[in-house]
Amino acid sequence: MGPHYxxxxxxxxxxxxxxxxxxxxxxxxxxxxxxxxxxxxxxNIQVPKMVSYIRAIMLELTCIASHLLWLGPFMADxxxxxxxxxxxxxxxxxxxxxxxxxxxxxxIGVIGGEEAINWGLSGSILQASGIKWDLRKVNHYECxxxxxxxIQ
Numbered sequence: 378m379g380p381h382y383x384x385x386x387x388x389x390x391x392x393x394x395x396x397x398x399x400x401x402x403x404x405x406x407x408x409x410x411x412x413x414x415x416x417x418x419x420x421n422i423q424v425p426k427m428v429s430y431i432r433a434i435m436l437e438l439t440c441i442a443s444h445l446l447w448l449g450p451f452m453a454d455x456x457x458x459x460x461x462x463x464x465x466x467x468x469x470x471x472x473x474x475x476x477x478x479x480x481x482x483x484x485i486g487v488i489g490g491e492e493a494i495n496w497g498l499s500g501s502i503l504q505a506s507g508i509k510w511d512l513r514k515v516n517h518y519e520c521x522x523x524x525x526x527x528i529q
Contacts, residue, residue: 435478442471504529 449464493506
């Protein structure tokens with residue numbers, strides 16, 4: 378059923394039958410942390426305690442943003458329209474914190490075009506490396522040929 382965070386809006390009913398499986402809810406909620414911690418352990422990298430605290434704060438803010446994304450539309454669904462506006466405002470404040478935190482790492486881990494091709498990267502990561510390639514344009518996907526657009 379995972380790794381999706383279970384605070385979503387809309388009609389969703391999951392019927393899950395377990396047969397002796399263990400569910401690690403932290404694993405389903407924090408796939409990013411698991412990926413980071415896995416590579417950290419594989420490479421035997423020691424991170425400063427401050428970095429660990431920052432990651433914990435960011436993970437908790439992610440949970441708060443996800444809950445707000447559920448709560449706002451839920452409140453609107455039960456007739457409380459005004460609180461949903463405030464809820465989305467607060468969610469935007471969380472995203473402002475994310476943006477402020479990520480600006481500190483601009484220019485770190487830059488992937489050049491040649492590296493991106495050698496590593497088999499695609500999509501927005503490939504385009505961010507300076508390679509102008511988009512499957513929608515190259516393979517004439519759907520009706521994209523009818524539009525005048527440039528690969529970013």
